[in-house]
Amino acid sequence: MSDGIGARVERKEDKRFITGKGKYTDDIRMDNQAYAAFVRCPVAHAKINGIDSSAAMAMEGVIAVHTGPEMKADEIGDIITGWSITSKDGSPMQCGVWNPMVTTYGRYVGDAVAVVVAETQDIARAAAEVVELDYEELPAVAAADVALTDGAPQVHENVPGNLIFNWEIGDEAKTEAAMAGAHHVTELDITNNRLAPNPMEPRSAVATYDEAEDHYTLYTTSQNPHVARLVLSAFYNVAPEHKLRVIAPDVGGGFGSKIYIYPEELTCLWASMKTGRSVKWTSDRSEAFMTDAHGRDHVTKAKMGFDADGNIVAFHVDTIANIGAYVSLFATATPTYLYGTLWSGTYAMPAIYGTVRAVHTNTVPVDAYRGAGRPEATYMIERMMETASREMGIHPAELRRRNFVKEFPYQTEVILQYDSGDYFKMLDEGEKAADVAGFAARKADSAARGKLRGLGYSTFVEACGIAPSAAVGSLGAAVGLWESCEVRVNPVGTVEVLTGSHSHGQGHETTFAQLVSDRFGIPIDNVQIVHGDTDKVQMGMGTYGSRSGPVGMSAVVKALDKVEEKAKKIAAHTLEASEDDIVIENGEVKVAGTDKKMGWHEVGLAAYIAHNLPEGMEPGLKETAFYDPLNFSFPSGALICEVEVDPDTGVTDIVKFTAVDDFGTIINPNIVEGQVHGGVTQGIGQAMLEQVVYDETGQLITGSYMDYCMPRADDVPSFTLDHTCTPSPLNPLGVKGCGEAGAIGAPPAVINAITDAIGSNDLQMPATPLAVWTALQANKTAMAAE
Amino acid sequence: MYDAKYHKPSSVADAVAALSGAEEGKVLSGGQTLIPTMKQHLAAPSDLVDVRGIDGMSGVTAADGTVTIGAATTHADVASNADVLAHLPGLACLAGGIGDPAVRAMGTIGGSVANNDPAADYPAAVLGLGATVVTDKREIAADDFFQGMFTTALDEGEIITAIRFPVAKKAGYAKLPNPASRYAIAGVFVADTGAGVRVAVTGAGEDGVHRNAALEAALGGDFSADAVEGVAANEDGMMADIHASAAYRAHVVNVLAKRAVQAS
Numbered sequence A: 001m002s003d004g005i006g007a008r009v010e011r012k013e014d015k016r017f018i019t020g021k022g023k024y025t026d027d028i029r030m031d032n033q034a035y036a037a038f039v040r041c042p043v044a045h046a047k048i049n050g051i052d053s054s055a056a057m058a059m060e061g062v063i064a065v066h067t068g069p070e071m072k073a074d075e076i077g078d079i080i081t082g083w084s085i086t087s088k089d090g091s092p093m094q095c096g097v098w099n100p101m102v103t104t105y106g107r108y109v110g111d112a113v114a115v116v117v118a119e120t121q122d123i124a125r126a127a128a129e130v131v132e133l134d135y136e137e138l139p140a141v142a143a144a145d146v147a148l149t150d151g152a153p154q155v156h157e158n159v160p161g162n163l164i165f166n167w168e169i170g171d172e173a174k175t176e177a178a179m180a181g182a183h184h185v186t187e188l189d190i191t192n193n194r195l196a197p198n199p200m201e202p203r204s205a206v207a208t209y210d211e212a213e214d215h216y217t218l219y220t221t222s223q224n225p226h227v228a229r230l231v232l233s234a235f236y237n238v239a240p241e242h243k244l245r246v247i248a249p250d251v252g253g254g255f256g257s258k259i260y261i262y263p264e265e266l267t268c269l270w271a272s273m274k275t276g277r278s279v280k281w282t283s284d285r286s287e288a289f290m291t292d293a294h295g296r297d298h299v300t301k302a303k304m305g306f307d308a309d310g311n312i313v314a315f316h317v318d319t320i321a322n323i324g325a326y327v328s329l330f331a332t333a334t335p336t337y338l339y340g341t342l343w344s345g346t347y348a349m350p351a352i353y354g355t356v357r358a359v360h361t362n363t364v365p366v367d368a369y370r371g372a373g374r375p376e377a378t379y380m381i382e383r384m385m386e387t388a389s390r391e392m393g394i395h396p397a398e399l400r401r402r403n404f405v406k407e408f409p410y411q412t413e414v415i416l417q418y419d420s421g422d423y424f425k426m427l428d429e430g431e432k433a434a435d436v437a438g439f440a441a442r443k444a445d446s447a448a449r450g451k452l453r454g455l456g457y458s459t460f461v462e463a464c465g466i467a468p469s470a471a472v473g474s475l476g477a478a479v480g481l482w483e484s485c486e487v488r489v490n491p492v493g494t495v496e497v498l499t500g501s502h503s504h505g506q507g508h509e510t511t512f513a514q515l516v517s518d519r520f521g522i523p524i525d526n527v528q529i530v531h532g533d534t535d536k537v538q539m540g541m542g543t544y545g546s547r548s549g550p551v552g553m554s555a556v557v558k559a560l561d562k563v564e565e566k567a568k569k570i571a572a573h574t575l576e577a578s579e580d581d582i583v584i585e586n587g588e589v590k591v592a593g594t595d596k597k598m599g600w601h602e603v604g605l606a607a608y609i610a611h612n613l614p615e616g617m618e619p620g621l622k623e624t625a626f627y628d629p630l631n632f633s634f635p636s637g638a639l640i641c642e643v644e645v646d647p648d649t650g651v652t653d654i655v656k657f658t659a660v661d662d663f664g665t666i667i668n669p670n671i672v673e674g675q676v677h678g679g680v681t682q683g684i685g686q687a688m689l690e691q692v693v694y695d696e697t698g699q700l701i702t703g704s705y706m707d708y709c710m711p712r713a714d715d716v717p718s719f720t721l722d723h724t725c726t727p728s729p730l731n732p733l734g735v736k737g738c739g740e741a742g743a744i745g746a747p748p749a750v751i752n753a754i755t756d757a758i759g760s761n762d763l764q765m766p767a768t769p770l771a772v773w774t775a776l777q778a779n780k781t782a783m784a785a786e
Numbered sequence B: 001m002y003d004a005k006y007h008k009p010s011s012v013a014d015a016v017a018a019l020s021g022a023e024e025g026k027v028l029s030g031g032q033t034l035i036p037t038m039k040q041h042l043a044a045p046s047d048l049v050d051v052r053g054i055d056g057m058s059g060v061t062a063a064d065g066t067v068t069i070g071a072a073t074t075h076a077d078v079a080s081n082a083d084v085l086a087h088l089p090g091l092a093c094l095a096g097g098i099g100d101p102a103v104r105a106m107g108t109i110g111g112s113v114a115n116n117d118p119a120a121d122y123p124a125a126v127l128g129l130g131a132t133v134v135t136d137k138r139e140i141a142a143d144d145f146f147q148g149m150f151t152t153a154l155d156e157g158e159i160i161t162a163i164r165f166p167v168a169k170k171a172g173y174a175k176l177p178n179p180a181s182r183y184a185i186a187g188v189f190v191a192d193t194g195a196g197v198r199v200a201v202t203g204a205g206e207d208g209v210h211r212n213a214a215l216e217a218a219l220g221g222d223f224s225a226d227a228v229e230g231v232a233a234n235e236d237g238m239m240a241d242i243h244a245s246a247a248y249r250a251h252v253v254n255v256l257a258k259r260a261v262q263a264s
């Protein structure tokens, strides 16, 4: 069937998106709708002594002003974290309490202090500006390494020294011993720059309380509406689950930032009960910069030991991770189990050890952002490899090949077991596609024009498809991370797939339909994907960590298996054949080797008419499945970046970017390429353009696009993409996940290329013109001194 | 955004009247600076007086060694205007490098010059070419007009009607865009006017657009890229922010001066 697995079909959802007919949360209009605006803490750390809302309340159109203490009095719960981490000394992590609205202390610029509800958005915002805060400014700290120093300002009283946990992974003694015996040790200080997620659609919520039914409805920008409902019910005390419906309609990108259940959405629900009005809030871009969970923000000291042949003998990591003012939902898992477990990279490393200190600061919470932990690990490992190759005089591709994992499954020193891959093949293909052989000539040509050309490699493996529920439970997760699916065959043979995965740019309406098309031979136009509404879809865990393919689609396959089995029974009964002889092809259900057949739609009809079903069979054709993965999946790739640097200004051009990825089975190459384009672009953004900057007092300097540089189309080249394929042996489709790969693999390829061009390893992201020029000057000075 | 009363006069006199009659009136031209500022509640004028409908405020005329550009002429129109391309190609090139196509389709020269953003491009050309700013009541020489960041010689309610550029023998502009905003981290306009060399620098200085005496001296004797080679980078008065240090800006000003000469 042309719409099946592997078909390059166009995205079904694009018609509505491209023609402006998508329905996003801000498009929802309720009767009796009012608007919320938040009064926010203007400084990074303050004790709020009083809130005077009289001027706001006096404005025409203002309905109410509510504050944190009132919320507390109504027993609305504090914002939770979903993963507990144990420190290396065995003690549980310490974290500060996150009141949805400030009760006493504001701890970052933007911390919500009060909410204004008014007849229009303009009135609400104007009124929020005249709510007067009587506050006392307290010392603040924004940088994580500074927060750990003696005498640094304390973000929370109950977290001494701002240290949330000091976690370790690996074998310390073995690693120290191997490092001591190493022939060569490469050391690097590495900063992983802090990023703002910047989905195109800002966060939004419309909350309605129905007093007669004692029932709440929340439309919101969520990647996981069921999890939102669970948390809002079980922890935030809004209402029991059967009295709360959460709908995430079209969602315009998330990149992780819409996993979390933030104070604003919760406050809208509570305010709708307080005011008896539907309450809508839509973030503007300035609020998004201030209050959406940021990503990354690590400082690391790394050491890698090699033997005389260039084989890695030991890897040692010491990371400080900035968690921000409060511990967000996945904030503790991201710099630990999604980071430390990847430290082996694509290499067989016999000894690994490291620690991660997670730290409170007076900044917005940091949490999972496209890649979450894996970009930080990959960036560190791949910069170490490139630096080591230069120090030891071994070609960077050769050094990688010497150390690649050769046989699968491969048990790393840091918990994970890689299921499959062929790292040699992807690097070989990558070098061919990037025309590495022609690089020397291109470099000479650049030199003739006064430009510096550089080539940088990155090979990565990541862990997608989070994750076996029992395994994550044993590591501290509060929930299991399975997925669910219901497949409903209608009496006319069309199919509805209800999935707990959530699409906010991934194209599930197309790829999930392709699975059905592949199985029953019906066109994807006869398949409808239903998601994002807790009243329609059974419980599900949502979309993040590239899990919709490996976990969400596996649940679809399991449900399709059950439907197929029942359909075959019905057909066998109707066609008077043996069930084993029934085959389903091109929308027909046939008896193999005969001309006996019935249409797929006739099977559907038979199931519902139910006049002639096998003895004891229930009518209907609808099956549900829950799928709990057996392991993570392990996509990998080789990325090669070629840059040209203008030494006079430090301006860097990416002239060629090649990515050869192994995503296992590909359902739709078109969509996979789109995901790689977006991921690589965000990776280039991190490497060269993007950085959240707080000054030392905790004021946000990069609060708009005037200072925060988002990648634009002309910042990136046309990408050269290709794929290799080693299907995952551990899920029914052999898929591995592709959503984050580009953001994970690209940054080190870019920086390795720039450092190659400028002849200096001393460069941190983002490699702005200023940073590159400064590194060049330092290099000139160093060379002059020699 | 707060509500404001909108006026669209068809003459300068009506515009002046509308401004003087308003509690807090503001001229609206392309709106590319003013409207975002209003959306952020950083400005709340009671009245907006749109000058784009005023007869004679848009368009370009060239005569007697002078190119006159109406204040409400958009960046896109300046970039593609035949007279500008013929007589002052460096100015056309500057206009074509402002912002993005949407900004160029709306933003105007008068708005940019009146606003005098320290990182804006046009002030470099106005100062570099020694242009004259024509208002509803007088003519102001460029050297007197720009008075530091966001500060100009304009009086309250004074309206720029046109900018008059003398045609130079040679003129060119080079800009290093801020990667985020694409305004200038530094921009250098050089002109060999026939009566001397003028070099105006935008984006880089703590006090906004200014002339660079060392570069003018070096290029005055020899209007060539090589002449810039011996000029020492001068950090004095250079701005420092997260995008560029003072040392970097000082260095880049010299690099851009060379490139502007090469482009002229």
Ligand SMILES: Cc1cc2nc3c(=O)[nH]c(=O)nc-3n(C[C@H](O)[C@H](O)[C@H](O)COP(=O)(O)OP(=O)(O)OC[C@H]3O[C@@H](n4cnc5c(N)ncnc54)[C@H](O)[C@@H]3O)c2cc1C
Pocket: B026, B027, B028, B029, B030, B031, B032, B033, B034, B035, B051, B071, B072, B097, B098, B099, B100, B103, B106, B107, B108, B109, B110, B111, B112, B114, B115, B117, B119, B120, B121, B122, B158, B159, B160, B161, B181, B182, B183, B184
């Ligand atoms: C995304 C973006 C990118 C940009 N990039 C650049 C860039 O790279 N380089 C650059 O130079 N600029 C850039 N700009 C600014 C742009 O060029 C604006 O057009 C310009 O700054 C203001 O012109 P305007 O016509 O839009 O003026 P408006 O926004 O309408 O007005 C600006 C100010 O000038 C006053 N004013 C307007 N016209 C007159 C007049 N005739 N007489 C007296 N006062 C007047 C107004 O009252 C207001 O105070 C950018 C803007 C945006 C939005």
